Amino acid sequence: MKYRILRSFKINMATALLFSTLTWVGCTKKEFNDRNSDPTRLTSLDPQDVIGLFPSAQYAGMNTGPGMIDYQQSQGLFADMFCQYFAGTQTAFASLRYVINQQWAQYQWYSTYVSSMPALVTIIKESNTDATITLKSIARIWKAFVFHRTTDYFGPIPYSKIGLDSTVVPYDSQKDVYYGLFEELTEAVTDLKNNISKPSFGDQDMIYSGDNNKWVAFANSLRLRLALRISKVDPQKAQQEAEAAVAAGVLTDVSQDAYMKVSAPNNYNGLARISGWNEFRMSANMESLLKGYQDPRLSKFFQPAVATGQYTGLRQGMIPAEQTLPQNDYSIASNLNESLTPDSMFVTPITVLHSAESWFLRAEGALNGWNMGGNAADFYAKGIEMSLRTWGVNDMTVINNYTNGTSLPSAPGGYFNTPALTNIPVKFSSDPAQQREQILTQKWLAVFPDGFEAWAEMRRTGYPKFYPLIHSENPDVPATEMIRRIPFLDFDKATNGPAVQAALPLLGGPDNAATRLWWDVK
């Protein structure tokens, strides 16, 4: 009996051995390969997936959505502060005293190159048939939009060679980038116009839901914006591009305003998301202009301060010991309007481009003597009207009263005894020098809350005027000056060193925040 048990055990044992050996040997290539394939992700894309790439590219372009994106660190703590829409109230955030925190600045780089471009490059590459040419064209328009913001932060950037190499990706001069963007927009508009009735991204287009005509106007408005941007450094090209853009049809009406849809959980309105933390407030600049002009947009942009019930703005560049004084505390200053607070982050769409801006661009073009299809005064008035309509002010009497207003900006006073920002009224002046300031001041209000655009135009034109910082902690940029650019990133120096070195001479100055960009000439 014992013997039999043992014997059968031996047999079982042998079977077990054999079986396990077979199991091991049976780890065929296929089993290993299957095991090493992630069942929850895709390794290749079908045509529908290519369309599916567009939403994240769009959201990333507005610094929201899933991925390596952070609205606060790419925009909120830089462009939105530097254009003085807001004043920082979080003591630890030194960028409001002009300190460039590299950890934050790299987010604009990431959202462009890592979150937006990979999708756009793929769409452009994969959409080469007649049926998909609309996809390619719209992707190119969006690519131009994303890139112009990034080059306006840093100057020279990698543009023409992106994605071609994984070790060194060379930078292009800002001039080459701009010329490239013009080309991109021109070709895209041509292709899109020729195929205007073909479907494009449809539901997966978070801005225009596949309306190709709106994309054409959007592209032309962007082209006009870029043309004005280079009007000082390259007037001839600027005029040529501007006139071509207007001729091809820019945005004219609020119905064409470009907003991006929001949705939970990732695709939030970035500005609304960060305003609940009480880390910034309305600026003294806003207070001076909006209160002085009795601007109907004041209550649309902002809300009265919690502690006082008043609309109050704060100065930029306070040190912590000043920020925390009761006279400067955020509780006595205005936060954003409820439509731009966290409760609305999945409600209020993201502003991409207001049609009002194109009217102001045309006004400035007209002042330059370009053929913009009309005169500066009319464009100026139209721009104001469209901006007010954008913010829900549709009563023509209110609009006309505002457009013809003669009141001047007010003096915020307060702890720093702040004077009025400037001395121009809304009513269009007869003095061309004042006209330019008026156009740009109104445009600054009209593009709100697009800090990228506001800051870029302030650098180019010097308008609207701005308050000196209370303190600058950046040795390169005095408190009375404006930050001119964001220095090249340590992260790119570490990972793309030779390319950054080669790009330094393209700057025309030291790699710091005081060096002017190519288009930013005195």
Added chain:
Amino acid sequence: MRTGVLFLVILGTTAQLLSASPSKSQDISKVKIKMELRHESLVQAFQKIESLSVFRFMYRSKEVQDVRDLDMAYGEHSVQEVLSQMLDNTALTFRQIGNQVLISSKKLPKESGFSHQQSEDNREAPIAGAAKAVIVVKGKVTNDKGEPLVGVSVTQKGSAKGTSTDAGGNFSISVDEDATLVFTYVDFTTQEVSVNRRAALDVVLQPGNKSLNAVIVTALGITRSVKSLTYSAQNVKGSEMNEAKETNVINSLQGKVAGLTITKNAVGPGGESKVLLRGNRSLTGNNDPLYVIDGVPLAGGIEMLNPDDVESMSVLKGASAAALYGSQGQNGAILITTRRARPGAVNIDYNGGVTLDRASVLPKLQYQYGQGDGGNYVSNSEHSWGPKATGQPVELWNGDTVALRGQPDRLKDFFRTAITTTNSVSLSGGTEQLQAYFSYGNTHAQGIMRNNDLDRHNIDLKVGYKVGSKFTLNSKLTYIYEDVNNRVTPGEGGTYALPSIFRAPTSIPASEMKKYSTIDATGTEQQSYWKPGSSILENPYWALNRVSYYQKKDRIIGLLVVKYKFAEWIDLQIRGSMDKTMQLTDNKIWADNYFSLVGSDYNYGTANNLSTNVDALLSFHRTLSGKFELSGNIGGASQQGNFATEALAANGLNKPNFFFLSNSKNPFITDLYGKNPRVVSAYATATLKYNDYLFLDVTGRNDWSSALPENSRSYFYPSVGLSAIISDMVELPSWISYGKARITFANSGYGGQQYLDRNYYQVGVGGAIITPTIQSLGTYKPELTSSYEAGLEWNFFKDRFGFEVTYYNTRSKNQLLLIGAPPASLFNQKYINAGLIVNSGVELNVHATPVKTRNFTWNAGLTYASNKNKVKALTTGVTSVILQDDREAQIRAQVGGSFGDMYVKDWTRDSVTGKHLVDNTGMPILTSGNTVFLGNYNPKFMMGFSNNFSYKNFSMSFLIDYRNGGYVIAGTQALIDADGHSAASLRGREGGIVLDAITADGKPNTKSITSQAYFGAIGDRYPTGMLYAYSATNIRLREFTLGYKLPKKMLENSKVFRDVKFSLVGRNLFFFKRDAPIDPEITMGLGGGGLEYGALPSTRNYGLDVKLSF
């Protein structure tokens, strides 16, 4: 010792029987040889005979080594004649067994206490195994103090029969009447006792030559004698750990093992710890050692074990020690052996403890100035820059009027005295055939945070079953239940409770803070905080009560081992195990938490992990000709894992503060499931022993990992080591009791992570396709570590003093690095195989018994370890990799530097004079980023100094722990300085601060700035790290125990208890030296060293431990 021969005989003869050689043995009296001897030794003589005949000799070298200077004239004699002549006048005799000749002593020395008789008349017995009388031998094994020894292995020499002593030290075994019993016990001299037909045998084991007899569990669960090890391994007994125990058993190893660094993750009870053996080897990968419990690699979660179940731990420090674990063992391995049943009477053991924890290192605050800013009282200020607090009445934010006074006890009040109770009871018993061990343990541990506690239940069932003499089966089933309320999240994560209490104005009374909420007009609860809507902070008591994190884990570990002994010299073991953890998390966020973007919120998730291992191991042990013995193993294994997680985020609740899933506003589900790599392995080891004093160890392992691309899937790594017991090889002065030298070269490989060989797109919400941000590595290669180590182990004065020293050098290459990629390549990071990281260091263990008398013993031990880490190479064009980019510091690995170099913000200096610079308002000019090299966070060396005293029934022990070098940045200090809460912020309160610095034009600074301006600039959330960097050097009293055992006599009268012991224990009692304002062991998490930020204070604990045996 002579009886060892019997075993050899059996091995030899069984081998012969198995090899089934048909040749008949020759007779030594008939075979004639021609030879001569000239002043030759007996061993040489044997060699000659062996070369001239078929006969092979078996002998104990110690017994024959003294027979020298033999002479014999040339001539032809039978082998028998030659032997008779040579052994004449010696204590040796000989006899033929087949073609082997066994040399043995004629008599055993009397002084051994037990006579052993190898009578000539039963010489045939070992050969044929003929039937003999079998008797039952019973007895008791004690130490020299008469205390019973539990778990002593009792085996019949030369047979598979064996048992072990029960909890009373008793054993019972049925053996041949003439058998020899071998008694083996860790740290005691192995004793062999001849049964000699006695039915009762009491044995006293001497705590003798540790080094010669000690055994240790090594890789794959193979028990080996310490002297044969060619690498450094350290054994820690459970009894050394579970007296002053920690909820996480690993933490108890601190200071006891040279080369082991443990950094507690300050998250309250049940937290994981960062455990490093010999420094960081991998740059971005895993540096954790492998945990193996009862031979089965554990899939993490070591902190869930019941410390009372642990019998011993073996720490295999280097890649060499763990070469056989391959992929997982690259960082060394910690092998845990749990308690199991012994045949014998049923034993019941109870172990209970109560421990009290108190926060021990709290920030130093100021209580002279009240809440406010700029010298004024401000009721909604988050600072203490207000007026002098002299008791003047002020109205608080909530409308209450109080006297403005510093509140010195408030921080102490916030943290409670946490009580931890542990109970564990074990039941074991069984027969020779069937043994069972059952244990149940529970832990209820409070954290010092009032909402933080842990409940854990551990159930362990082990059954051992023996069928016949050849087949054994062992099974184990472990079930662990653990739930944790509000595991502490340090810094600005989770509840914000810690930064909120540290940063609360020092004049707000705790009683006011405790009124943490109000009900608004709509009936919704609102937070009552002095600065509503604060960007960072909350009312600390609100944070404790209105954010909750609950985590529950059910874990099952199953193990089945079958072993079949084909013959004495060969057996096969097949082992299968699984480890499954099911986890549930539940996170509730009440409305009006400022950090929430969506109001009240709810997150819920489950996670399941399963890992399975199967392995087979064929072990053999054979005597080769003469003095050589070969043992080894051949095996194969397969490991794999699966994971699945599901998480639901409510993204806001429709009805506030009602926490259930269908109340979600924007429900969002993420699920993740997949498979960990499958690694299939084949391995072999061989140990060649010469004369019991020279050991050659060779191992080889080949792995196939499914994570690697087809063409690099297979990788092989060998090791070779040599160990020499010098004290046995040459004549040494008698005061040297043991001397060993060893050296090992080893390689190991790591087969990597799944899914890295290609790029994947993710499918996001609404079908959006998301591009990858990390570039895959199509040419993924296994990571290889090659190391060598050399060591000495010497004991002196009958082991009263000894040391062990090891030097090691480890080179890791082909590392899988996740490095930054140029984003314009359209990836943010990429994987590469590159780098060369070298770790080298010295480890030293010294032990001494300065006093040893009948009643009093003093044992002392010292461990020392230093490790140097060098980053030799990264990859082409890359000289620096950022490991962590934090507010306080950037941590890098830089070519020429070390893992963990810290770069921080600094106060700029004039390049000529070296003086600090200020601007024209007198404010310090700081660097804009974390760009200035500070130093490394790793310690230069670590020491542990332990002492054990025992006097009669009392015992006392303490352990002093010394960590030298490394930097830590005190982030909390930077916060409370900027806020004006810290004692340091009193500087310049009145009259301001004129910094000792110069302006850009070289003139001395004359401008005064306020204290608030100064600390606001250097401190806060992005501090000037250089000004908050401290040396992490510290010396502490890690452990103290005082024990008392009830006297035997008292227990004998009671008839209930076998053993009763009480201990008073304390851990982390105080610091002899500490520079930092925090306990440097407290770091921000498992990944980061050297950074502290709103961390849970470390604790001091006291406890009472009771052990009862029935």
